[in-house]
Amino acid sequence: MQAPLYQVKAEFFRMLGHPVRIRVLELLQDGPVSVRDLLADIEIEPSSLSQQLAVLRRSGIVVSIREGSTVRYALAGGDVAELLRAARRILTELLTGRNQLLAELQQIDAPPEPLHPTR
Numbered sequence: 001m002q003a004p005l006y007q008v009k010a011e012f013f014r015m016l017g018h019p020v021r022i023r024v025l026e027l028l029q030d031g032p033v034s035v036r037d038l039l040a041d042i043e044i045e046p047s048s049l050s051q052q053l054a055v056l057r058r059s060g061i062v063v064s065i066r067e068g069s070t071v072r073y074a075l076a077g078g079d080v081a082e083l084l085r086a087a088r089r090i091l092t093e094l095l096t097g098r099n100q101l102l103a104e105l106q107q108i109d110a111p112p113e114p115l116h117p118t119r
Contacts, residue, residue, distance in 0.1 A: 015059050020044060020052045022084075024073070025061070029081045032065055032074040 003011075016022065023042055027033050039049055053073060056062040061080055065072045075081060 012059075015055060015061075018052060018055075020048065021056055024049075024052060024056060025075065025080060025084060028062065028073060028075045029084065032072040034070050034072045036070075038073070 016025075020042060024038060027038060027041055035046075035049070035053075038053075039046060042049060053062070053064075056073075057064060061076055062073050063076050065074060
């Protein structure tokens with residue numbers, strides 16, 4: 001029996017739920033990037049990056065391209081870049097709302113201004 005669509009979606013989002021994987025996907029939005037360049041940008045151990053790239057590759061969200069001794073990674077499709085842009089828009093809206101709420105809370109907590117100016 002096949003898993004329900006909502007479960008498959010949850011597994012997909014769980015796969016995305018790692019900061020290094022998200023950073024890799026962000027870096028790949030502009031085109032293929034070599035492992036060396038990914039390591040320079042992300043600054044983690046090569047074995048950790050390799051593990052995260054393997055998860056992304058197994059999921060089919062990225063592909064590896066061998067060019068001689070260099071391995072480059074690329075997004076498997078443009079939908080991933082669109083998903084990251086949508087996430088950025090959603091987060092921007094959420095954080096804007098929180099900043100507005102914070103400003104309101106700070107205004108409420110501010111001491112009241114005097115009714116009559118002091119002379």
